[in-house]
Amino acid sequence: MSLLEARKQYKPFEYPWAYEFWKRQQQIHWMPEEVPLGEDCRDWAQKLTEQERNLLTQIFRFFTQADVEVQDCYHEKYGRVFKPTEIKMMLAAFSNMETVHIAAYSHLLDTIGMPESEYGMFLEYSEMKDKHDYLQRFTVDTDEDIARTLAMFGGFTEGLQLFASFAMLMNFPRFNKMKGMGQIGSWSVRDESLHCEGIIKLFH
Template sequence: HWLWTEVPMIEDIKDWKNVLTDGERDFLTKVFRFFTQGDIDVSSAYVNTYLPFFPTPEIRMMLSSFAAREAVHIAAYSHLIETIGMPETVYNEFLQYEAMAEKHDFFHGLAEDQQENIAVKMAAFSAFTEGMQLFSSFVMLLNFTRNGTMKGMGQIIAWSINDETLHTESMIRLFREYIIENPELWTDSLKKRIYDIAEKMIELEDAFIDLAFGVNDMSKQNLSPADVKAYIRWICDRRLAAMGMKEIFKVNVNPLPWVDSMLGVTRTNFFENRVVDYAKGALSGSWGDVWGQAGTK
């Protein structure tokens, strides 16, 4: 468990105001325009789609905890936006961009009134939205930390990646168990729907990546649109394989190995290079003091 209040943001404010170029600030603003909304869409899937459908208490507890973590992510991103002084238009302008609006509309256009459609939604939201499209933004944001700036943002992203990885792996496991219990659903028709959605969501993400980079000079960041597009295809193939399906993009090697190296130590506070394991905010005093005070009352 972690909270955004545990992340120091002073250096990020300095980076935003004094270090980043206008193009880099525009890039981050565009990414955050949809990034926060993407997490809202994922959270709504847990509450509005999955919870009403799965009655098992253990599954419902898992889904509820995941939805709660998404709320923490949304609050953390909003805190980051406000703290560094990113324009308030970030909150309401994302639908003015066609590439962003199409992603949002695609999520909400998926039917959910049949057993097969629930399987499709698990693939679309958990494997390809939470498990692929959000990782596109993660990489574009984390790259700033790789280059020595926006380290508080990088910590928030690192913790979010840890959460989203757990969510994705757990939901894919639920997907497979759901198919095992309903084998009549596992038809060529369902598989084609999932493959088509994977390809469509890659297409939508490509457009978003192009929008984010735009005409900005991002040469200092050593990351190109082609790099991110290759990475999401690699991620998408991993998600398909985990669901028991064939890889369709044939990207067999991670095109951005630095991501794994930055996140190689689980839950590492990499800008201080120490393991935190979701460390809580620093506490002052000792338990002896607490019990001593309690005993005097």
């Protein structure tokens, strides 16, 4: 059965691995409020240097937006073309987890007192705006378009781009700073690793 054709009945699965990805995502679900951020507020105000605050601000300017782009891809692009129920379950679970990531990063930024005006500041930086604009060019109109979009969002955006940011963010807890941020990062890394694995499997 084609990935682009609906099946009349729920079972038997054509892609049982997709159901397993759905199940694994459900088993590791979390919510932003589970992460204590009180110490992060103190760290932001007292322990971080001006350079460290600037580094985190620059990362956060596009970090939340990147997950908005990924969630849009799951919902607006993949949701239009992939039809088997177990595939849609996997993609819906991944999409839902992206909404948790968006809320978690926003919760962190709100807690440390970053103004909401920062959410749109990425548009003031050509490197960030160009990246945002480039992602809008990917479609699912043909099989080739679908393959390119899977590679871009599943391999690059959820993979290389986010993990490059995670590498910098996760360095702070090593020095006993921003441990709540580190916990959000750790859980997000676990989720994004699962998403990359699932989308690569879907690509192949």
